[in-house]
Amino acid sequence: MNLQKKEEKVLENNKKKKAFSMPDSYIILFILLILATIATYIIPSGAFERDEGNLVPTVIPDSYTQIQGEPIGFMDFFLSIQTGMIEAADIIFLVLIIGGSFAIIESTSAINAGIMQLINKTRDKKILLVISVCTVFSIAGFLGILHTAVIAFIPVGIIIARAFKLDAIVGVALVYLGAYSGYTIAGLDPVTTGFGQQIAGLPVFSGLWYRFIIYLFILVSSIIYIFYYIRKIENNPDRSIMGNKRFNTEHQEIEDNLPFTGLRKVILLYFVTCLTIYTVGVFRSDWGLNEMAAIFLVIGIGTAIIARMNPNNFVKQFVKGAQGMIYPALIVGLARSIVVILENGAILDTIVQGIASVIEPLPAAIGAFGMYIFNLLFNLIVTSGSGQAAIVMPIMAPLADIIGTTRQVAVLAYNMGDGFTNTIAPTSGILMASIAVGGVSWVKWLRFMLPLLCIWILIGTVALFVAIAINLGPF
Template identity: 30%
Template sequence: MTQTTLDPAPKKTRFSFPSAYTILFALIVIIAALTWVIPAGEYDRVASAALGKDVPVAGTYALTDANPQGFFDVILAPIAGFYDPGSYTANAIDVALFVLMIGGFIGVVTATGAIDAGIKRAMTRLKGREKWMIPILMALFAAGGSTYGMAEETLAFYVILTPVIIAAGYDALTAAAVVMLGAGVGVLGSTVNAFSTVIASDAAGIPFTDGLMLRFVILGLTFAATVAYVMRYAARVKADPSRSLVFDLKAANEAHFRNTSEATTDFTGLQKIVLILFGTTFAVMIWGVSLGGWWMAEMSGLFLFAGIAIGLIGRLGEKGLVDAFVGGARDLLGVALIIGLARGIVVIMDAGDMTDTVLHWAEGTVAGLSNVVFINVMYWIEVVLAFFVPSTSGLAVLSMPVLAPVGDFAGVERSLIVTAFQSATGVVNLVTPTSAVVMGGLAIARVPYERWLRFVWPVLLGLTIIIMAALSIGALMGGTPA
């Protein structure tokens, strides 16, 4: 009895981890403070016809006039983050609008009842075999990450896979892991990824096929380790839901992602047509990105068109269609705001001319090291740089022209430095709060950032051990033969 009356008191004093919005804004403030301490500097840059961008020239770093960021810069950073691409391949406003279009599209499909009926039918047929969804889906995402750098495109899949995985008896964290770790492992083990391996190799002055065999080995080992970890966690949650890291959010997440009403379980012909169109939309998106030269505008237009078409075919009526689309977009508005905040960090850093200074420090750190020590230090340098520049293509253009030639003096093949770069950025982009893909994906799956960190740190440790061992063997062998 006495214990019951005293229980509420500890809850009031208990530390509550801040939301993603608070974390990101705090990072903007911290980076702004660092611009008052870290010297401003720049490399000379030359135009690269192969990359279509200006690249830094090794050995040309010079200090510049400081541009410390103040109060008004901090306030404006999240706003500028929406339309200032910095080192990214797309403006944040493009990604934010893409997310809103996905939300509207999903809202319309959900209003037809097709998703709920389809999930119920799928779960009936998968009874007892649900666990095999995990390696199959992760393999598909890894293939996308390794071949064309699947990143922002994954945001669409959190919306459709989270309710399926929850319905299978797992939790929202499992869904987030399937998408983020699946695609992320593919990116860190990139083979022909144009946004990572190809750009980095071009910037390093080598063919992208150099070192391909070692990258296949890294991809295979890290994929196997990651899938085993996710399947182990998922099995534990299914056997005992209270062991879920998001167990306290279970009821809220199920209410959000699943229609728990006692609606009819009939799977009508019209709903089947809607789901066929639903799947076709994602197939067209993948084709457009990988082969059709599409990016955010085209993908946003696709989801807008598909949402309207499905609403008409599903007989929602004009008001029902509009309400469903706007309601779905409203559900993901918070995700769109997170994307702008995440980009605001990079805006502050670029405005304070910090990035080239950090790169210059890295250039001096690796001088005079043995080849094995050199390549492992290079890996950790790229890890640090990736926190500041979460875009793989942006970091490739920034760091490879400076750091790859340094390997010549250490007797390390440039292809191995490219492998260290892509592995480091792949690992960091599984957790960095400066990435719109990480923070946006977690927000869609309704997984708090600190829970994700608790879940993923053993994976990061395991991946790092595998990568450093592979890089060390590559250095001892004198490079990474294709």
């Protein structure tokens, strides 16, 4: 009798588990889209005047005025989705082209064979592999060359995680968190740090020594956290956040004894050479997303030629790879639609003005901390580094003068605020595309990322107060 009751209880619990499932990322973004629309009916419309003479139109301080705005209507709500897709077209097509090109490379097994060679040499030195991968990507992030490009390398992280029999979260984290450990501080990134300091009237890339110290703390904390998670799921596979389905079914199994032939070495060398050319182009010719898409087309076509792939087979493989990227590609556009609604409802500037009026009368330390917290939260809405700098830095720079702290501290507050919450913002096309490529839902990524984000925010808080204490200046 007791056995029967136990069985009935187990069946009942299983039914409850089946009845509840975490909402898909598309559902979460659609709910946020609805909330953004409702906000246009509650928050008054307003706008700052903007100086159009800069690379990005920048806000003119003390120019805020309330304007006659129109809340988002029924048709505008659905039109915003299409507009978001159009505005995010560069990222969307980049994701599709990356998917197609990687399918061509994967059909040759060149990357898989190269990574298996690396793994076989570091089989008993897993921590060394984690440190190496994260550090390499973080340096690229610190230099500002691997912000949007991080999407392209997620498949590499997945291959590493699959070879070590871990889970997709580890694969995404190795690449994404590696890159963002550097990008959160972005010491030499002209688009975020350089632009922000230029607006604040500071020497570009000044205070680099201090940013480098913060970067080291962020990187070390990320490596320790990733390795802690790896150890946790190795000791108990049930503790994997991904559950029983550790990888997307589209992620292929890797052969343990995959030979690293001469042809595969040539293909891998060609792949690295093309990426090196892109990196040089970023620094010398201001290359961006469109150039990256072009480079990946060159990679895909060149790989097919080297491997002597049949043209029809090339098209078949490329289209199949692009089809596998439809989910992350479209999610980028939906994330952008949220910003479209807030911009069309003219409430972003009102939010900034409201926060500025709260911070202005505060003491220096509390005011600077207020700037930091505001940027952390505002970045959930505007995830573009240059876009956020254009909106907040013209206000925060003079605000720093008023509350009695340095403008370098204000830029630092913007820097860390812009960088840290990029790792969880559902409005970030880069994040949503990266985790979708890895086959990780936003909810599961959030569960993984929140503890580390809290550590990053704590490190940033200490760094901010130290900067205030030492009166961190222009140099």
